Amino acid sequence: MYKDNDFVYEAFSNLQELVKMEITVDSTRQPYDAVIQISNHTFYCIAKKNARKSSLGIVINQINEFKNSIKQDRRILFVGEYIAKDVADSLIQNNINYLDVSGNCFINADDLKIIIEGRKQIKQKNVNQARAFQEAGLKLILLLLTDKEALEYSYRMLADKANIALGSVSQIMKELEESNYILKTNEKRILKNIDDLIERWVVSYNDILKPRLLRKTYKAINLDYLRKIVSDNNTKFLLFGGEPAAEKMTNYLKPLEYIIYSNDDLSIIGKELMLVPDNNGNIKIYNTCWTESLNNEYLNIAPALVVYADLIGSGNSRNIETAKMILENEL
Template identity: 55%
Template sequence: MFIPAERLILLNKEMYRDNDFVYEAIASLEDTIGIPIAIESDRETYDVVLQINNETFYCIAKKNAKNANYGTIKSALKDINHSKNNIVIADYLTKKTAKELQQNSINYLDTSGNAFIKTDNFFVSIEGKKTKINKKTNQTRAFQEAGLKLLLLLISNPETLQFSYRELAEKTGIALGSVSNIFKELEENHYLLKTKNKRVLKNQDEIIERWVIAYNELLKPRSFRKKMRALGNEFNVNNIITNSDVKLYFGGEPAGQLLTGHLKPQDYIIYSNEETSRVAKELKLVPDETGSIELYNKFWTDNLHLKNEYTAPPLVVYADLLGTGNNRNIETAKIILENGL
């Protein structure tokens, strides 16, 4: 059953309270192009199904997309049927992300009516419409630095979800009060279910998506130390693992290679709390602002159980790879996600 867009906006207030922005985006597009848009009210795999100009479009909604890049959006499309006409509907997209979606032939629409929708028989391109950004997006405790560290532990080592607040504070190195506040917030935002005997993380796909965005925007830049290059332009991950005494963990592309075997690294991320001078000496590196090797502080504690002793936690590697926006890295990130974080 298809319902005109203007009627469905009213119905939506009760039906899909969390996706109001979807219907605002559709109504804005309808006003701009002057063509009636019908929306299917029954949803299964897709958030909404549209009829525009006698063509059917299958849409997924991207809430909290203010800081999402092409990589995180492309990853979310992994389960949809690409033989159909698809549209990503977001509350907000940066110009850079919108351009990358266009270049990769991904249709999109945002709440202001900016759009790129192209099929064999239909084409719409709208740019320059300004969107009011919700400055509170991703500003909650759970997706600030302490919350990101706690969620990393909970997702990487699920058994810790049942630990006491004090144990979790000790294992993450964050304040006891912060643990309590973050759990309270997760419960209020329907990410955590507390029963008499256990805690359960809900909507984990959404948690992971928001974690990746907040990590790349906030925690990763704070952890950055220096860009470097290898002397003689030689940098061999396996040789380092075999011969180096320095304590380090690979992220990004080299970690993707170690975890999946499906990637040949071109850029390198290293996490370590060793002195920069020691890392440079052991690995034969020199500072270089254009270098392909990035050194970051390790921000998780040794209490977090790693799947591979030479790589960062898979969730961190997944976020590193998606953050590049590179298609080959996104494919490797999907494999890591499918293998379990």
């Protein structure tokens, strides 16, 4: 599949102008997006158009997988058309060299050190303007990725199970076909390019849909009691996401921040969990964006894709590590 990486050349051209050093670029060396020479140093590049906080976890996981797939002594350089400032800071904290099209960079290799900050970024492009990656589309894609039988449902059933308009289903399914995410044959529909579809869903969910679902932020009067509620799994009206869900799914993460999905009355939730409103609290209550018909093998846990998106969107390195486990084992 063609990958639009023309911005890689622009990034290195701008860097060459800034540092007045000769830089050579070779973009034909698989599996790299480019191999570059700066002075006597070679860097193996992985490129991505936009790197925002909502996709930071995905970017870091991809870079780490890329590192593990090549020889250990090869230096990695992440190249982005747009790299948000908080993402750049996180890349530096993770000892990852980076460069954007404007020339902002952190490149550190033995006797070579180039740090450029503060150059005006190009305007970030919204790559998810298609209807499929707006609210209704995100609900439908969640259903398609979570329910293995959903691709065989009629449009009417898809609309009912995703709780969206029937007309929206037709338009979204057509977009997904045109974007090469669904292959339609005479007998059935097949999901394609699932990894890319998951990535776009996660970014759009965190950017577009999840902020609309937020209801209120709290703190716990008794955190041990809240942890017991999560552990007991006996609440009929609560579904846990993020860190508490990941703890149940992986037995790896001890939650510090709590995400809870529920459409019930906030006063009932607050009383049941012994919560008090606090804008700086570590407990966030969200509405659900799926119907009760969506099957889930974990009791009182949000769909695995939602949990994965919660962890990725946190930007926390341990959450990102746990998210990778869920991606590999649950999605």
